[in-house]
Amino acid sequence: MTVITLLTDFGDLDGYPGVMKGVIWTIAPQVQIADISHSISPQNVFQGALTLARSAPFFPPGTVHVAVVDPGVGTHRRPLAMKLGEHYFVGPDNGLFTLVLERAELLGVMVDIVHLDQPDYWLPDVSRVFHGRDIFAPVAAHLSSGVSIEILGTPIINPVRLPVPKPVNNGTGLLGQVIHIDHFGNLSSNIHKDLFTQTRAVAVNIKGKTIDGLVSTYGDRLPGSLVALIDSSGYLSISLVNGDASESLHTTIGDPVELLFL
Amino acid sequence: MTVITLLTDFGDLDGYPGVMKGVIWTIAPQVQIADISHSISPQNVFQGALTLARSAPFFPPGTVHVAVVDPGVGTHRRPLAMKLGEHYFVGPDNGLFTLVLERAELLGVMVDIVHLDQPDYWLPDVSRVFHGRDIFAPVAAHLSSGVSIEILGTPIINPVRLPVPKPVNNGTGLLGQVIHIDHFGNLSSNIHKDLFTQTRAVAVNIKGKTIDGLVSTYGDRLPGSLVALIDSSGYLSISLVNGDASESLHTTIGDPVELLFL
Amino acid sequence: MTVITLLTDFGDLDGYPGVMKGVIWTIAPQVQIADISHSISPQNVFQGALTLARSAPFFPPGTVHVAVVDPGVGTHRRPLAMKLGEHYFVGPDNGLFTLVLERAELLGVMVDIVHLDQPDYWLPDVSRVFHGRDIFAPVAAHLSSGVSIEILGTPIINPVRLPVPKPVNNGTGLLGQVIHIDHFGNLSSNIHKDLFTQTRAVAVNIKGKTIDGLVSTYGDRLPGSLVALIDSSGYLSISLVNGDASESLHTTIGDPVELLFL
Numbered sequence: 001m002t003v004i005t006l007l008t009d010f011g012d013l014d015g016y017p018g019v020m021k022g023v024i025w026t027i028a029p030q031v032q033i034a035d036i037s038h039s040i041s042p043q044n045v046f047q048g049a050l051t052l053a054r055s056a057p058f059f060p061p062g063t064v065h066v067a068v069v070d071p072g073v074g075t076h077r078r079p080l081a082m083k084l085g086e087h088y089f090v091g092p093d094n095g096l097f098t099l100v101l102e103r104a105e106l107l108g109v110m111v112d113i114v115h116l117d118q119p120d121y122w123l124p125d126v127s128r129v130f131h132g133r134d135i136f137a138p139v140a141a142h143l144s145s146g147v148s149i150e151i152l153g154t155p156i157i158n159p160v161r162l163p164v165p166k167p168v169n170n171g172t173g174l175l176g177q178v179i180h181i182d183h184f185g186n187l188s189s190n191i192h193k194d195l196f197t198q199t200r201a202v203a204v205n206i207k208g209k210t211i212d213g214l215v216s217t218y219g220d221r222l223p224g225s226l227v228a229l230i231d232s233s234g235y236l237s238i239s240l241v242n243g244d245a246s247e248s249l250h251t252t253i254g255d256p257v258e259l260l261f262l
Numbered sequence: 263m264t265v266i267t268l269l270t271d272f273g274d275l276d277g278y279p280g281v282m283k284g285v286i287w288t289i290a291p292q293v294q295i296a297d298i299s300h301s302i303s304p305q306n307v308f309q310g311a312l313t314l315a316r317s318a319p320f321f322p323p324g325t326v327h328v329a330v331v332d333p334g335v336g337t338h339r340r341p342l343a344m345k346l347g348e349h350y351f352v353g354p355d356n357g358l359f360t361l362v363l364e365r366a367e368l369l370g371v372m373v374d375i376v377h378l379d380q381p382d383y384w385l386p387d388v389s390r391v392f393h394g395r396d397i398f399a400p401v402a403a404h405l406s407s408g409v410s411i412e413i414l415g416t417p418i419i420n421p422v423r424l425p426v427p428k429p430v431n432n433g434t435g436l437l438g439q440v441i442h443i444d445h446f447g448n449l450s451s452n453i454h455k456d457l458f459t460q461t462r463a464v465a466v467n468i469k470g471k472t473i474d475g476l477v478s479t480y481g482d483r484l485p486g487s488l489v490a491l492i493d494s495s496g497y498l499s500i501s502l503v504n505g506d507a508s509e510s511l512h513t514t515i516g517d518p519v520e521l522l523f524l
Numbered sequence: 525m526t527v528i529t530l531l532t533d534f535g536d537l538d539g540y541p542g543v544m545k546g547v548i549w550t551i552a553p554q555v556q557i558a559d560i561s562h563s564i565s566p567q568n569v570f571q572g573a574l575t576l577a578r579s580a581p582f583f584p585p586g587t588v589h590v591a592v593v594d595p596g597v598g599t600h601r602r603p604l605a606m607k608l609g610e611h612y613f614v615g616p617d618n619g620l621f622t623l624v625l626e627r628a629e630l631l632g633v634m635v636d637i638v639h640l641d642q643p644d645y646w647l648p649d650v651s652r653v654f655h656g657r658d659i660f661a662p663v664a665a666h667l668s669s670g671v672s673i674e675i676l677g678t679p680i681i682n683p684v685r686l687p688v689p690k691p692v693n694n695g696t697g698l699l700g701q702v703i704h705i706d707h708f709g710n711l712s713s714n715i716h717k718d719l720f721t722q723t724r725a726v727a728v729n730i731k732g733k734t735i736d737g738l739v740s741t742y743g744d745r746l747p748g749s750l751v752a753l754i755d756s757s758g759y760l761s762i763s764l765v766n767g768d769a770s771e772s773l774h775t776t777i778g779d780p781v782e783l784l785f786l
Binding site: 042 | 481491
C-alpha cells in the first residue's frame with residue numbers, strides 16, 4: 001500500500017483535486033491519497049515549494065508527491081518526475097521542487113530526474129490547461145504501481161530552480177526575512193536553528209518591535225504577548241500568543257527579521 | 263475496491279462530510295472516498311450539477327457519486343439512486359443529476375433510476391434535515407458493497423431536470439453565457455468546442471471587451487492579457503493570464519458571452 | 525481496517541493535517557483517515573469539543589479520533605488518550621473531550637483515560653509546538669494497529685472539563701443559548717429535544733423575534749421564513765429557509781434562545 005500526496009493551488013470549489021483522485025484510483029485502486037494543501041495562492045510557486053518541502057519528509061518511503069502550481073501549463077515548460085532518495089515527486093518544471101531538491105542534495109541521497117515524454121502513461125486526451133489531471137495524476141499512479149521512473153521519461157540534470165532567500169550574517173546577528181505566514185498568523189523566517197547556538201542570548205527585531213529571547217512554546221508567555229521561537233520545521237518564527245502575529249504586525253512575505261546576538 | 267465520491271454544499275466547518283464518511287465506512291470499510299467539493303454555494307443546485315458532471319467521468323467504473331445540495335430535504339422531494347452506464351449517483355430529486363443524465367442519454371448508455379423507499383438500507387433514525395448522513399451515505403455504501411439498485415427503491419422515469427441554458431446561433435456567431443466561475447476566476451461559458459470549427463477565425467465578446475482569436479493555453483500570452491481558450495472540460499472559457507478574469511471584468515453567472523465567426 | 529478521524533484548528537493552507545496523515549500511514553499503512561474539520565476557529569476548544577461530539581458517534585467501533593485544538597501545546601498540559609466504550613480519543617487535556625466524555629458517562633460505557641507518557645510511541649524528535657504531528661498522530665496510529673491504551677500512558681481520572689452552558693427552566697419555558705452557528709448560518713441552541721414534549725405548543729424567542737411553533741424541516745415554510753426545528757443532532761435550532769439566519773439576525777455564540785411553552 002503506497003501513498004500519493006496532492007499539493008496544488010486549485011482551491012476547494014471546482015472539484016479539480018477530486019478529479020485527480022478519480023484518475024489515480026482508476027489506475028492504482030489501492031493507493032492511499034493525502035491532500036497536503038489545495039490553498040496555495042494561485043500561481044505562487046515558492047509558497048508551494050515551501051509547503052511541499054516541510055510536509056514531504058513526514059510521509060513513508062515510496063510516497064509519490066504530486067505538486068501542481070503551474071502558470072506555464074501547456075507551454076514549453078517541461079513536465080517532470082523525480083526520485084529523491086525514497087520519495088517521488090511529479091509536477092511542472094518551474095522551481096516547485098527547488099527546496100526538496102536542495103534538501104536531497106544536502107542529505108546526499110540519490111537524485112534521478114526525468115522529463116516526462118512518454119504519453120503512454122498519460123490520459124489518452126491531454127488538455128493544454130490541466131496537466132494535473134491528464135499527465136501528473138496518471139504518472140503518479142503508475143509510479144505508485146511500480147513502474148520505474150526511467151520508463152516514464154528522459155533523464156535530465158537541469159531542473160528549474162527558484163532563487164531562495166538566505167539569511168545574511170551582518171556582524172551583530174543574522175538578517176533574514178519572513179518566508180511564510182501560516183493559518184494562525186505565525187511568521188516563519190528563513191533563519192534555521194542550525195545557524196546559531198540556541199543557548200546564546202538573543203533578541204529578535206521585526207517591524208520596529210524587539211522581542212527579548214526565545215521561548216520554547218506559545219504558552220510560555222501570557223496571551224497577547226509577542227514571542228519568538230523555533231517552529232515545528234526548525235525555523236525562527238514570531239507568534240502572538242493566542243493571537244495572529246501577522247495581523248497585529250501588518251507583515252507581508254519578505255519583511256525583514258533580524259536575530260541579534262547579545 | 264470501489265470508490266465513493268462526495269459533493270455537497272456543506273462547507274468545511276461542521277464535520278458534515280466527515281460524518282458521512284463515518285456512516286459509509288461503518289457499512290463498507292474497504293471503500294475509498296474522494297471529496298469532489300463541499301464548497302458548492304448553499305442551495306445552488308445548478309452549480310452542484312455542473313461540478314458533478316465535469317468530475318464524475320474521471321472516476322473508475324463502479325464509482326458511486328453522492329451529491330447533496332438539498333434545500334428540499336425532508337419534504338416530498340424524492341431521494342434517488344441512478345445507474346448511468348457503469349457509474350452510480352445518489353441524492354435528492356431536485357435536478358442535481360440533470361447534466362450527468364443528459365450526458366448518459368447522449369452517450370446512449372443504460373439508465374436506471376429508483377426512488378429510494380427501502381428504509382432497511384438507511385440509518386435506523388432518519389432526521390428530517392440531514393438525508394446525506396441518514397439516507398444517501400448508507401445507500402451509497404450498500405451500492406458499493408454490491409447491493410443492486412433495484413433492491414434499494416422503486417423504478418421511476420421522471421426525475422426532476424433543471425433548465426440548462428443552451429447557446430444560440432444568431433447568424434454571426436454563438437451567443438452563450440457564463441455558467442461557472444472557478445477558483446482562479448476563469449469564466450466558463452456554455453459554448454462547447456463541438457459547436458464550432460476551431461480552425462475558423464473567431465473573436466469573443468464579453469462585458470464590452472473583444473478578444474481576438476483563441477489561444478491554446480494561458481501562457482500563450484503575457485501576464486495580464488485577457489485570453490479565450492477551450493477549458494479542460496471542453497468549453498469556451500475566458501481567462502486573465504496569471505490573474506482573475508472574473509474580478510477584472512466584474513462578471514457574474516449568466517453574463518453573455520458571444521463567439522463571433524470572422 | 526480501522527478508521528482514524530482528524531479534527532483541528534489547523535486550516536487548509538499549511539499542510540499540517542496532511543503531515544499528520546503521513547505520520548499515521550508510516551506506522552499504520554492500512555488505516556482509513558477521515559477529516560472531520562480543520563476549520564475550528566483558532567484556539568476555540570469548545571467549538572472543537574462540540575463538533576467532535578456531534579460527529580464521533582457516526583463512526584464505526586474501533587475508530588480513533590484525533591482532536592487538536594491546543595493553545596497550551598508544549599506546556600504542562602497533559603497529552604491524553606481515552607477509550608470511551610468502543611471509540612478512542614487522542615489529544616490535549618484542555619477540555620476538548622468534555623462532551624464525548626459526558627455522553628459516555630450518560631450512556632454508562634466503560635471509560636479509560638491515560639496520560640500519554642511513553643515516548644517510545646511518539647516520533648523520535650518531539651517539537652514543543654506541533655504535538656499533533658509528533659505525539660497524537662503516532663499514538664493514534666499505534667492504537668489503530670492494536671497497541672492497547674494502557675501501554676501508551678498512565679491512568680488518570682481527572683481530565684480537564686470545560687463548563688458547558690445548560691438551559692434553565694424559568695417557569696414559562698426553557699432559557700438556553702446559541703452554542704453553534706453552522707456553515708449555512710443555522711443557529712444551534714443547547715436545548716435538546718429530550719428536555720420537552722414535542723407535541724406541546726411552543727414558540728421560540730430569539731433576538732427580539734418570536735417564531736410560532738416548530739417545523740419538521742426547512743422546506744415546510746417559504747424561502748425567507750424564519751423557522752425553528754430540531755436539528756440533525758437533536759437540538760432546537762433556528763434557520764432562515766434558503767438563507768442565513770445568523771447573518772439575518774446578527775447573532776453570535778451565547779445569544780439567548782427562549783423556548784416558550786404555550
